[in-house]
Amino acid sequence: MASSTKDLSGLYATNEASVQKSDDAAGYYTLGENVVDPSAPTGVIADRWTNTKFTNALVNPANRRKLNVIIVGTGLAGGAAAATLGEAGYNVKVFCYQDSPRRAHSIAAQGGINAAKNYKEDGDSVYRLFYDTVKGGDYRARESNVYRLAQESVNIIDQCVAQGVPFAREYGGLLDNRSFGGVQVSRTFYARGQTGQQLLLGAYQALERQVAAGTVEQFTRHEMLEVVIVDGKARGIITRDMVTGAIDTHTADVVVLASGGYSNVYYLSTNAMGSNVTAAWRAHRKGAYMANPCYTQIHPTCIPVTGAHQSKLTLMSESLRNDGRVWVPKKAEDCDKHPSDIAEDDRDYFLERIYPSFGNLVPRDIASRAAKYMCDEGRGVGPQIEEPDGQGGKRMMRRGVYLDLTAAIARLGKDKIEEKYDNLLDMYARITGEDPYQVPMRIYPAVHYVMGGLWVGYDLQTNIEGLYCTGEANFSDHGANRLGASALMQGLSDGYFVLPNTIRDYLAKGPFEEISEDHPAVLQARQEVEERVAKFLSIQGTQTAESFHKQLGHIMWEYCGMERTEEGLKTAIAKIRELKRSFWSDLKVLGKGEELNQDLEKAGRVIDFIELGELMCIDALNRRESCGGHFRAESQTPEGEALRHDDEFAYVAAWGWGGDEGGAQTPVLHKEDLIYTAIEMKQRSYK
């Protein structure tokens, strides 16, 4: 598979073209042209970003105020980008659905942010962070993007500290670090268990500073419902003011989507209630490619589900695995005993047993599957909960494993543990009613973060000119799995450092022709939005948007969750198509469009999730290999680990919208070959 031509870096490409032999999804999609990133840099990998920044065109400061930028989303990626572009002098409009930009879901990230500072002199470097990230992503991330991310990581910490982000410190006043899953160095910067909150407040404050300076105009409680495309270029968005119901047009020279992830397609996830796919999905329906949608990260350390009433799941940072030991009873008959009544010899510390070199700090996909297998074997702990048995019936199973801090409390003292993790343990106690200082915590995997998203080039532009996508909403940096503490890194890297440097190359082509509000393309987009809103209100059926969302979530978790099979995915697609038909005929939304109407908002998001779910299943069906967060039962090593097929699937699956004939999507598959010049693809091992 090695190519005979050398890359400019002087290294051989390890993969040049993938030839897909299996075709499980035949009949569900059509094959399109391969996609090539027009902004892909060449040369020695370490110089690519520096060269790009130099060769990208500049915009004279006096001309910047004549250029208009729209940003959708105010999390780490969107908030940081809006602050930076405003500071640079562009006219920025920023939109969020919450009542304040400070509430974006980046705020809930707990554990930390990676940076190759090598403050510990433990062998870290930009190259090692790059290597760990590509390996952690199971060789399905784009090499150039990841290298850039590792390079910028160093600047992120400087920027955030200067903003007043109160990171954890050593007694001497210098910054402290800890470790995260999938790595053997200590490079994660943190602010107790509230790192995302502190980083987001830094970005939010920088953003509000620009609002005060008049460079950024912010629109809260606004939802983007359509993108305006004129002559093939993104030129604006249509929004709904969630308070008045007003449908408004906002035109600009460039549109940036920073609208986050779509894990709520599973109904229960660790995402905020309002997190949705609508901005990205509306763009997809207008022609933007959706890449690798099936790559979903299942986070190993969440509080287990307790009942059918639950609206969301809560994550416990995996940093707890630095000090907590994960175990289940060796004997199934011990599962209903109190944990302190189970002798040391009768406990199975399964991660330490199976993966001795990484132990409890194996990456998330591996830890998650291991926990699932323990429970499948009947060695789970906690209350028995009802679940489908896969044969159309029900069964009672225990879905939980212990995360035990007892040894760490004995070794370090309760105070030290409290200082490191306090809010996490408080949160656990509050939700479960159990004291984690006294009884081992119970955890189970839950849907957390999506690695898929809109396809973008190295410049973060989608395949639609003038439409950019950053942060979790794009697909590019995490491959098939995401290492802990790398999402915050990507959001801030994209927002503060990458986008401002790539978007100016596009903006330098301006000034652009002004688009009036009565341009036919604008009017058409507006009309589409108005008709959709009216349609939701007119169906007057019997089922709520909420109940459709729950039904979708059950289908997705059962068939497109931790383990996927060809048969299961085909079943799921059929069920989703049926659900879509019943949505359009039986939806019930009360109230009016011209007011705050939370059910109406929900209906719009749920139908987009239903359509996305169908595409996720088709993508998962097509990819007959296991990698990272995508585990196909048909493709595993004899030890039950994920088995990739680089000869067939070393590509990004970029799906084009192919229409929705009779309630069935036929998406168009465009493949982008993943070419590694600096790193050799290997079977991942953490043993």
Added chain:
Amino acid sequence: MKLTLKIWRQNQGAATGAIKEYPIDGVSSDMSFLEMLDLLNENLVHAGEEPVAFDSDCREGICGMCSLMINGQAHGPEVTTTCQLHMRSFKDGDTITIEPWRSSVFPIVKDLVVDRSAFDRIIQNGGYISVNTGSAPEANAAPVPRPKAQRSFNTATCIGCGACVAACPNGSASLFLGAKITHLGELPQGQPERYERVTSMVAQHDHEGFGGCTNIGECASACPKEIPLDVIAQLNKDLRTAIKQGH
């Protein structure tokens, strides 16, 4: 559990609203308070009545979007956010009164939803450190003694929910303000703008119509993040110094 809910209903744009009573059954003690309201809303929609509008987002106690006066207390009987309040804090047969945040600076949008944009405007008026992207020095160049870093962190945990204002008999936002002043004032990075910051943030606070602080302390006891009352002392101290220095 079976409960009786007394909920403030106010149509959008209406000058006034009223308490309406709803019985609810089938509430589990493992439910969060908001999940109990989700259940009520599903029942209401099936019965053809418009659901109760309320704000929530992360539902893990950190975004600050949820609100609600529950039996007259901000976020209810426990010191936490409403999303982290669980029904095990109530008893079968209880009657629970649910109202929106109490403050004229937080006008009611609809039912239990209020407008807290005044907080954003206070931050716009100096609640930041002026640093341009790309001009930051090496992070370890300015060490921060650990006790200062910890106090800074403890006050930076404010989630901007507005419970302090809703709980204050005088409708003051001094705890919110003091938390930000202390967070930035404890760090070397926050020093250059320290005194301009406090005067302009206080000016905006007063301009919005928030009341003055009279040291009652309801704010700190209602704060889900347990921001200590001494941040208000810090706020007043910084303000006095700023005035003395002529800012």
